Amino acid sequence: MSILNGFVKEFNEKFVKKEEEFEEGLAGDIKRIRAKLLDEKFLPSIQLRNILDKQIRRARYPMEVAITGQFSSGKSTFLNALLSKNILPTGITPVTSKVNFINYGEEYKLKITYYSGAQEYAPIEAIADFTDQRKHDMRDIKYLTLYAPMDILKDISFVDTPGLNSQSQSDTDTTRRVLRDVGGIIWLTLIDNAGKLSEAQVLEEYMQHFKNKSLCVLNQKDKFTQDQIETTTKYIKDKFGKFFAKVVPISAKMALESRSAHSDILIHDEYEKFIKKFKEDLRINDVNTLNFFEKDFEDYKNKIKKIKEIDSSGNTKLLEESNIQDVLDFIDNTIRPQAAESKEYAIKKDLKGICNILVKEYETIIAVYDSLIEILKNAEDDVLEAFENIHKTYSKELFSVYNSLESIMEKMAHETYKSIKKQKASRYEEKSGFLHKDSYERIEYETYWIDSDNVYKNLFYDDQTIDKMFKRAIKELKQVELDSNEAYRNVYREIKHRIHRWQEPYEQLKKHREIASDMEFSSTRHFAAKVYENVLRSFHRAILENISALRKKFAYFNGALSYSYIQTTQATIAHFEQQIAESVTLYEKEPTKFTIYHPREDEILTKLKANFGFEKIEDFLTSKRNYLFKIIQYSKKQYLDINKDRIEFVESKKLEYIKKIEDIKIIKNDI
Known part of the structure; x- marks a missing residue:
């Protein structure tokens, strides 16, 4: 019995197809569709497999939020504030000439992707070498991807765009494509530039279809009085309300100063440094003991202790005044739900x-x-x-x-x-009367014969x-x-x-x-x-x-047709000669009753x-x-x-x- 059970089990494992189970959620739904479309009966292509795998990665990919606006509006500073670190270069001219994708990574690094498809990595400190459009050797670069070990990037991927009135039309076109595809848009402008005709024209041309996912951020509020800020904010809401779900005045500079000095950020930075050094030391030291680690660990604990003892009330106040939290709340409460729904709709579409x-x-x-x-x-x-x-x-x-x-x-x-000829013949007939008893009279008559030699000669021989x-x-x-x-x-x-x-x-x-x-x-x-x-x-x-x-x-x-026509002729002649002979016999017996036969x-x-x-x-x-x-x-x-x-x-x-x-x-x- 045990042998039979073992056989049944082995048979089921090998031949009985088990229905695949999929996880709950969008990724699971995509996997279910993927399994059906990649069924062997469709003889699926590698490209189909890849694009379906891409959809699964897309489902799991963090929500994308684009940062855009007119040039010199402080986009890079604003992004640095959101990331709590001075990563992106800043300048007074349109510095960012390429799309920068800012994603989560285990360590800081920069990936450069070229139009040729080639890729290379560089230290994050070298980002300015690849983003400054004032340089002439950037034309081969398609986009940049910046990786940073920051918790916010686990859920959100920021897209730093060249802007919509860049010096390059191709940069403007690139930005336009990005805005169409991202989950949310943060339009960054300077308070003193907000509402100008040039900006109104840009908004009218590019932003009229994105209101539900767009936030207008008025930067550099730290340079103006509260009344000026409120007046400008109300003006922008009234004039550009059809383009934005909300208008928020902020100070990217204050936010960066406060967030980069916040205890949580400082602790996180120390942690990253400590882990990086530990991994490097672990690679070059004897792994049988952690003695090399003790002093570094003590130093790390002391630094964390000092950070926690710092009075952060000033930073907290500065952070509140920067109003950056309103931006983060909008991302969490407005953009995120819509982006999730939009992503699901887009993927399923x-x-x-x-x-x-x-x-x-x-x-x-x-x-x-x-x-x-x-x-x-x-x-x-x-x-x-x-x-x-x-x-x-x-x-x-x-x-x-x-x-x-x-x-x-x-x-x-x-x-x-034509070859039927006459010939004379005679017959004997008993004379009538008593005196002529037993006496016969010879009577001549004409009969016919066929000159076959003449026929053969004329038809076949001559x-x-x-x-x-x-x-x-x-x-x-x-x-x-x-x-x-x-x-x-x-x-x-x-x-x-x-x-x-x-x-x-x-x-x-x-x-x-x-x-x-x-x-x-x-x-x-x-x-x-x-x-x-x-x-x-x-x-x-x-x-x-x-x-x-x-x-x-x-x-x-x-x-x-090959049958001998001579033989046919001979047979025909013989037939009629027989007919004539028979007619002669009958004629001679009863001349009054029969005649000599002449073939027609x-x-x-x-x-x-x-x-x-x-x-x-x-x-x-x-x-x-x-x-x-x-x-x-x-x-x-x-x-x-x-x-x-x-x-x-x-x-x-x-x-x-x-x-x-x-x-x-x-x-x-x-x-």
Whole structure:
């Protein structure tokens, strides 16, 4: 029993497919869709796998908040305040010439990504070398990513943009694209510049669609009185309320000073320094003991103690006056919920878009098979007409051959008839009367005989007239055979030509979008490349079979014509000589009742045809259901059967993709 249980367990583990379980939330939903779209039946591409993995990373990626505004509005200082550290360079001209992504990392570092796709890392202190648009060697850089071990970056990724009225139009275009995609926007402007015409124009052009996720931050409040701040804030709310959900006056300078000196920040900085030194010392020291660590640990504890003993009330007050907390609250209470909802909507929209792309690509493949089906269907009438034309054309040719053969029969009959000659004969008849008893009278009469030597001489020996006429008829018949065979080949050539025109573009068929299945398109190209094996070969074999049937019929007919016409003539002459002899016998017995038989020309012709088997020849060549008619009818039926079969075969290939489209639409509806 235990052996059986073990077998069942092993079987289930190996062959029974377990339903995969997914985590709760957006990432789990994406994984569920990913598993369905990467099912083996779709032969998924690496690109599809990558883009779905990217969506999972996107779901887990922190909310993005863009910092933008007109140049020299203090964006870098403001970001440094949010990060509680002087990381980004500041200046009096548009310094930031590239998009900077500020993300969480285990250590401070800078990643430079170039338009070529190359990447390099640099110390964070070197960031100014890669962001100052006053330098001329920055054009190859696409964007920068700054990593910092700060808790705020675990949930929020800041995007520092070049601004919307930068000296470079490409920088403005880059900023515009960023604003469209991020979860929230902080528009930073100086209080004394807020509301100017130039800014109003920029807001009208770029910011009118982002109100629900946008915060207007009026920087440098520390330079103005409270009344001035309140007046400007109310003015901006009234004038630009349609662009922003909220307007907040702040002092980035005060916020940076207070936050960078805050005990929590100082403790965190000391912790980062301590951990970094500990890791480095651990790498170069004996790991069997931590003696090297004791002094550093004591120093670290003393520093933390001193930081905690510092009176931070001034910093706290400075932080409150900076009003930076209003910005953080807006991010947490307004941007974050909307960003999460917006991200989920955007990701699911993109997933549906992926499904739509896959459906479109499958429809591209279906169109390949549809066009072939259309060609096969449209060819039917033309092919059937071509077969009918073969019958019409070569029936006339066969009738001409028949006329030639009939002329031969008529000539043979006429020559035989001309060679019927008279000859004298006598019979004895008993005389009447008593005196003439037992006495006979010799009576002469005319009878007929056929000069066969003359017939053979005139027809066969002297100029071989009949032989030449037969050879001419056989040659005509052979030409009909060759021409009809070629006509059959032309039917196949027409089918092949149409399908080859279809084949040419699809042998090079390529997917339009990278995420489409390489294997599906490769399979379709292979189908097009192998169209002879897949479609044409059946038609080709049928045409060759039809030609073979024609040849067999012609071979049979040639055999019939090869029957010795001399023997036929001899048999005919012998027949009529017998008829004449029999008539003479009857005539001599009862002359008053019987006459001497003289063959008529039409009788000779009829007998010649009978001896030659001309009835079969006539049926073969001229009847409405002659051999050509029968082969053509068979060809038509065979063609229609094959065409139907090949259409059904192509339809079956097409249905595979229709089913896949249905499956993808079901997946899309589940998103």
